[in-house]
Amino acid sequence: MDHIQAAKEIVRRHCEAFDEATDDQLEEIGGKSLSDRFFWRGMHPFYEIEGAASVIQTFWRPLRRSLTSLQRREDIFFAGENDVDGGASVWTCSMGHFMGLFDNDWLGIPATGRMAFLRYAEFFKIENDEIVESAFFCDLIGLMHQAGCYPLPPMTGSNFVYPGPRTHDGLQFGPVTPDETIATLALVNRMIEDLSSINHMDDYLCPPDLLARTWHDDMIWYGPCGIGASYTITRYQEQHQYPFRLNLTDKTYNGHVARIAEGKYCGFFGWSNLRNRNKGGFLGLPAAQESAEMRIVDIYRRHEDKLAENWVFIDLPHYLAQQGLDVFARLKELRRLPA
Structure with a gap:
């Protein structure tokens, strides 16, 4: 290689x-x-x-x-x-x-x-x-x-300066065993297939055992500010997956521009990854008539035969702008408010 x-x-x-x-x-x-x-x-x-x-x-x-x-x-x-x-x-x-x-x-x-x-x-x-x-x-x-000017409703998860991998081995400057790479990519693709199979079922609450096929019970999901981070499958579902599934509809998966793996790490981004329509409530937004696109990065760490950590980026300012909410304009309004 x-x-x-x-x-x-x-x-x-x-x-x-x-x-x-x-x-x-x-x-x-x-x-x-x-x-x-x-x-x-x-x-x-x-x-x-x-x-x-x-x-x-x-x-x-x-x-x-x-x-x-x-x-x-x-x-x-x-x-x-x-x-x-x-x-x-x-x-x-x-x-x-x-x-x-x-x-x-x-x-x-x-x-x-x-x-x-x-x-x-x-x-x-x-x-x-x-x-x-x-x-x-x-x-x-x-x-x-x-900076003390957060423009959205309270987060369902927690926001802080997120750490790197628990194992402190994320900087893979040297060569990596190909078998590790193959296993990681296969696991991530299997996870994507599991979630894609239920994307059209808007009111279907994904059972924990479906996630447990590819995720450790003590998984950590480091989501973007506006959503926040969650720890364990149960809290991840409560604090992100269920609000995402119940408040968004008409989901269309567009695929990725790049999806790569090396060793125990995998990452991808899309432009955009998917489209969906807000039924009302997600990120405090009212119901929308038109769908909006989400540009997303996911980076994963595999531990043994399951995923352990997931760092996620979503271009939320772009997603919100498509629905009439300019967070930078809101920021200006927040700065004008009296202390």
């Missing part, structure tokens, strides 16, 4: 140089590893951007001006052949937090002058020793929560 190792080295070199560069050096560093046809996908309000220079100008420079002394605190890194296209492409997956001093407002989120953690997941596609595509998800609502 020399090509997997080569892809990891390309991405690691790029990220190390990019993270340590000054603002004036970013285009130069990007030009060494990012393709001339580099294509970037980002959260609302950024969306799709072509060209490294445009991504740097639109996203990275404003972020670095806001979160000064920025550090990448990586918890998971792995790579693999894309299961979606039969292994024709190779992607890497990185997950953790960007940590900095929140010194200047960003996207209308008020600076605090204190440490802030921006939770992220980043995928890179490598072709001919270049990075040609990327998808960058981050928890903007989580940053609002840290």
